[in-house]
Amino acid sequence: MATRRIDKETTSEIVRHFGTRADMLVQILQAIVMRYGWVPEETIRQLADEVNLSRADVFGVVTYYHDFRTEPPGNHIVKVCQAEACQAMGSRALTKHARKALGANLHETNDDVTLEPVYCLGNCACAPAVMIDGKTHGRVNPARFDELVGAMKDSR
Amino acid sequence: MKPRSKIYVPRETSSISVGADDVALGIAREAKRTGTSIELIRNGSRGATWLEPLVEVEVDGTRIAYGSVSASDVPGIFAAGLVDGGEHPRRLGPVMEIDYLARQDRWTFWRCGLIDPLSLDDFRAHKGFSALEKAFGDGADAVLDAVSDSGLRGRGGAGFPTGIKWRTVAATAADQKYIACNADEGDSGTFSDRMLMEGDPLGLIESMAIAGFAVGASKGYIYLRSEYPLTHSILSRALDVARDTGWLGTNIQDSGFDFDIELHLGAGSYVCGEETAMLESLEGKKGIVRYKPPLPAHEGLFGKPTAVNNVVTLGSVPNIVNLGAERYARMGVNRSKGTLAFQLAGNIKRGGLVEKSFGLPLRELIEDWGGGTASGRPVKAVQVGGPLGAYLTAAQLDMPLDYEAFIEIGAMIGHGGIVVFDDTVDMAQQARFAMEFCAIESCGKCTPCRIGSTRGVEVIDRMIAGENREENYDLLVELCDTMEGASLCAMGGMTPYPVRSVLQHFAEDFASSGDKP
Ligand SMILES: Cc1cc2nc3c(=O)[nH]c(=O)nc-3n(C[C@H](O)[C@H](O)[C@H](O)COP(=O)(O)O)c2cc1C
Ligand code: SF4
Numbered sequence A: 001m002a003t004r005r006i007d008k009e010t011t012s013e014i015v016r017h018f019g020t021r022a023d024m025l026v027q028i029l030q031a032i033v034m035r036y037g038w039v040p041e042e043t044i045r046q047l048a049d050e051v052n053l054s055r056a057d058v059f060g061v062v063t064y065y066h067d068f069r070t071e072p073p074g075n076h077i078v079k080v081c082q083a084e085a086c087q088a089m090g091s092r093a094l095t096k097h098a099r100k101a102l103g104a105n106l107h108e109t110n111d112d113v114t115l116e117p118v119y120c121l122g123n124c125a126c127a128p129a130v131m132i133d134g135k136t137h138g139r140v141n142p143a144r145f146d147e148l149v150g151a152m153k154d155s156r
Numbered sequence B: 001m002k003p004r005s006k007i008y009v010p011r012e013t014s015s016i017s018v019g020a021d022d023v024a025l026g027i028a029r030e031a032k033r034t035g036t037s038i039e040l041i042r043n044g045s046r047g048a049t050w051l052e053p054l055v056e057v058e059v060d061g062t063r064i065a066y067g068s069v070s071a072s073d074v075p076g077i078f079a080a081g082l083v084d085g086g087e088h089p090r091r092l093g094p095v096m097e098i099d100y101l102a103r104q105d106r107w108t109f110w111r112c113g114l115i116d117p118l119s120l121d122d123f124r125a126h127k128g129f130s131a132l133e134k135a136f137g138d139g140a141d142a143v144l145d146a147v148s149d150s151g152l153r154g155r156g157g158a159g160f161p162t163g164i165k166w167r168t169v170a171a172t173a174a175d176q177k178y179i180a181c182n183a184d185e186g187d188s189g190t191f192s193d194r195m196l197m198e199g200d201p202l203g204l205i206e207s208m209a210i211a212g213f214a215v216g217a218s219k220g221y222i223y224l225r226s227e228y229p230l231t232h233s234i235l236s237r238a239l240d241v242a243r244d245t246g247w248l249g250t251n252i253q254d255s256g257f258d259f260d261i262e263l264h265l266g267a268g269s270y271v272c273g274e275e276t277a278m279l280e281s282l283e284g285k286k287g288i289v290r291y292k293p294p295l296p297a298h299e300g301l302f303g304k305p306t307a308v309n310n311v312v313t314l315g316s317v318p319n320i321v322n323l324g325a326e327r328y329a330r331m332g333v334n335r336s337k338g339t340l341a342f343q344l345a346g347n348i349k350r351g352g353l354v355e356k357s358f359g360l361p362l363r364e365l366i367e368d369w370g371g372g373t374a375s376g377r378p379v380k381a382v383q384v385g386g387p388l389g390a391y392l393t394a395a396q397l398d399m400p401l402d403y404e405a406f407i408e409i410g411a412m413i414g415h416g417g418i419v420v421f422d423d424t425v426d427m428a429q430q431a432r433f434a435m436e437f438c439a440i441e442s443c444g445k446c447t448p449c450r451i452g453s454t455r456g457v458e459v460i461d462r463m464i465a466g467e468n469r470e471e472n473y474d475l476l477v478e479l480c481d482t483m484e485g486a487s488l489c490a491m492g493g494m495t496p497y498p499v500r501s502v503l504q505h506f507a508e509d510f511a512s513s514g515d516k517p
């Protein structure tokens, strides 16, 4: 994964890329998360100054959306779909397996891997679905999950 | 040197999720190794997801399909003469003779899987931008008439007549108007927006430009969910292609019409698919639902008249312009005109996208197309229309797919997602999930939705635990009534639908819920 170092100039660059516009705040934050993996408090302060919003406003938007983590995640992010089509194909058992295999509950990080829920990846005809570091996988049974996680760890 | 043959491997989320990239790589490697010159095209999906990765090779103008191809199959298929459509156990014959595809009514998805999604030439060779050109010639009023006369209704869930919406925006005077394409596709069990955007992104651009021309909007927005990174990359490239070739921007093809599109990403919020929450999010704010009125058609994005439409709604328009409203209206039943791209998902043998005229019974989709459950066990419940849709019983499957018929039994067709469950499902857990999902995704504006859903989870937990089951049953019914009656949007207002359907048809599962693993 890309370097996660928080850097004022990088943040400013992202803000400028979106025209330094307050109405682009969601887009700016999405780019920040793609870059840093999360939204640090110092970045919230900087964004508020740069797009001319109050810190409370920016903080409000950050906490509203599920994508905008306020804690640093691990180097790898594993999302297991929790929605209905995947439930119909065993996602509850798969989630249990994932928690055990990764040693983390949903929203937790262990050994540099963060486990998160996701509500539909649009892969409902290939359920259950999992997303690993931004890539969607389908028809994932526990054995395939272990294989994918193994490959992910090898790519460190 | 002219390549020996054209080989197609989908570049589409589901296909790739089951190995299409590795298959494409393998084919390129085999071609190189054997010194065979091929043209490898990454198309969209045909929608027969159960056959993915589906490889096609063009032989004398016919596309021959090979289904469920894995990377390890590639050398064998290549040796069997893939480039000439050679015999192999994976060979299915001409792709359009596959029953699943041959019997569909492809109106909106007809180019999906057929063309190279990012090639303007291929798009143009398949009528691409011809509807926009026709619109320029016919004039905005003619487009508005066609969309109205077609009977097209919103495919995002609410089924509102598109013609009325567009006429309202067209009739509202303003210095700036917008088209906002809702590509949030949050409903579980749905993926038609994604397939259309990945398989025919230039088609969506054309559709939005037609909408802009019809209502007098010079700017469009696409609000795409962040769970679709591949779609984002394909759409971004398609937007570049359209801009570079003068199909977006100022004075499009010397028509005097200006139109451009900005692509925005969502951030993992389900309720941001609700149109006013989406507009808030597009303005950079928390995705909190607005009171209506004002309607977005009067005061939408940045307070300007805005036509908010779903991807598939928009995608149905070019052929309405090209082939005429009457042809569209002739398909379907009652007030459900035209086609819907149904999506077969969950525990189903042959999952995928089936575009059919309205009116066929649900059972036909699940059995004839879907082939029943993937597990081979009996169907116990089917959720139609996403997380806010009711669970139907196996006995209700003869329902014709018609908006009004579904509403009559407290269900909805919504965005056309059909999620099948076999008899191992614990319906008490499904009711619990409906409430839990509402609690997680509520925008927080209304108390019944925000607090009621959390209470709902607690009450269901008590029922499952066997505490005062009857009392809690009544409490849950009451809670559902309050949520339905006092919520601003369908998140709180319709979460009771799946819950009530479980109470009505599967109440015995509350008693047995604890017994299951
Ligand atoms: C909670 C909620 C979520 C919704 N999610 C979506 C969605 O993901 N995509 C969509 O097109 N419409 C969604 N809708 C419906 C929109 O509010 C709106 O009706 C639709 O975008 C209008 O376009 P259409 O008329 O073309 O369907 C949702 C509605 C609600 C209440
Ligand atoms: S019903 Fe729920 S999601 Fe809808 S406006 Fe009210 S609180 Fe928000």
Ligand code: FES
Binding pocket: A081, A082, A083, A084, A085, A086, A087, A119, A120, A121, A122, A123, A124, A127, A128, A129, B188, B189, B190
């Ligand atoms: S419900 Fe899991 S991918 Fe759609």
